[in-house]
Amino acid sequence: MPRSASAAGRTGASDVSLTVLPTPLGDLRLAATADALVYCGFQPLAEVRARLARTGLREAGQDGQDGGGARRAVLDEACAQLDAYLTGRLRSFGLPLDLCLATPFSRETVSSLEAFVPYGSTATYGALARALDRPRAARAVGTALGANPLCVVLxxxxxxxxxxxxxxxxxxxxxxxxxxxxxAGGHQRVGG
Known part of the structure; x- marks a missing residue:
């Protein structure tokens, strides 16, 4: 189970490194601090950078001082685990995660996913809303999931x-x- 760090204690700007991982789904953009993966998704890099900046995160050189090696290590591990997952060799991620890019409700919603709906199964937006003790919030759950900053991983x-x-x-x-x-154990070509 991935461990999540709360964004509540974050103060000041933190440096992040970015990378692009080509996958069968298309390019995934990833961003990490020296401590955790903060973004894994499909947004264009310009949008990822803007999203990071809105929460006080700034892009740093990958080989720079102040944690460049640690950020690279988090990104390398994330890429290795995503590759293993997308080739059917991994079912659960073991990455340090930080949901600092999520709103409080989105954080609550996406944090519950792995325990609520295990690998190989599905659930509905309504069922997830009920599990979150908000039975009438299926649309809000959908919105929160749409803003998931850690797609695939969560x-x-x-x-x-x-x-x-x-x-x-x-x-x-x-x-x-x-x-x-x-x-589900099948292999399917994207777009097919």
């Missing part, structure tokens, strides 16, 4: 519409299909 792709339909995903519905097929 498995929002496992949440489906009330009829089992594959609705919205940051990487697109084809990426969601791919991830669900992978977890």
């Amino acid at each position: 498995p929002c792709h496992r949440i489906v519409g009330s009829t089992g339909t594959l609705t919205g995903y940051a990487g697109g519905v084809d990426a969601k299909k791919y991830l669900l097929a992978l977890e």
Whole structure:
């Protein structure tokens, strides 16, 4: 189970390093501090940088002082685990995570995902809302999942519409299909 660090105690600006990981789903952008992965998603780099800046995080050179090696180590481990996951060799991530890019409700929602909906299964937005003790908040849950700063790692792709339909995903519905097929033991080409 990934360990999550709270963003509540963060003060001042922190340096992050960024990388792009080519995957069968398309390019994943990753950002890490010296302590944890803070972003894994599909947004263009300019949008990722803007999102980071809004929370006081700033991009630093990957080989710079003040934790450049530690940031690189977090990114390297994240890339290795994502590669293992996307090739069916890993079912659960063991990365240090920091949800500083998430709102409090989004943080609560995405933090519950791995325990609520295990590898290879799905649940509905409504069921997740009920599990969060907010039975009428299915739409809010959908919005929170749409803002998940740690896609794939925190498995929002496992949440489906009330009829089992594959609705919205940051990487697109084809990426969601791919991830669900992978977890079900099948292999599917993105777009196919």
